[in-house]
Amino acid sequence: MLGEDPRPEQPPLADTPTATVVPITNLTRTANAIAFRITVSEDGWILIPERWARSWRAQIDGSEAPVWGAAFVYMALHLAQGDHLVQLSFEPGRSLMMLAFSWLVILGATIAAGYPLLDRHSAGRRRSPVAARPPAAEAPAAVLPRKLEGEIREARGRGVAP
Numbered sequence: 352m353l354g355e356d357p358r359p360e361q362p363p364l365a366d367t368p369t370a371t372v373v374p375i376t377n378l379t380r381t382a383n384a385i386a387f388r389i390t391v392s393e394d395g396w397i398l399i400p401e402r403w404a405r406s407w408r409a410q411i412d413g414s415e416a417p418v419w420g421a422a423f424v425y426m427a428l429h430l431a432q433g434d435h436l437v438q439l440s441f442e443p444g445r446s447l448m449m450l451a452f453s454w455l456v457i458l459g460a461t462i463a464a465g466y467p468l469l470d471r472h473s474a475g476r477r478r479s480p481v482a483a484r485p486p487a488a489e490a491p492a493a494v495l496p497r498k499l500e501g502e503i504r505e506a507r508g509r510g511v512a513p
Contacts, residue, residue: 383443406442
């Protein structure tokens, strides 16, 4: 089902001590990947100050690990005590499809917005049948069918029509 989170349930947070700063080594960072080594003295969470998104994937010591959202915008990983190699990669699978869809919508809107301009611009090149007729010498202001004229005269005679 779309929208379901395939990650396991989040481990319960017990009364934990305050956060401590843990140094990382061998930091490598590219446009869509982060890798580093870290040594933690006890089981806990590491907060990574990078914007969280569903497309982030993590490997801890070569094994897949869930990437959690933390503090509304950052990423968090649960680490066991010890020395770890953490590798994060951004794999925008559906994001590319949505980007292509967005560009198609923009293109369609641009064409739709420009169509009336094209139609108005090309109208000058076409000659309409009305414009091709020569003007009449004496055209009446309004031409009414004879039957309708008779009905109006009768109504005026009775004082009903103006």
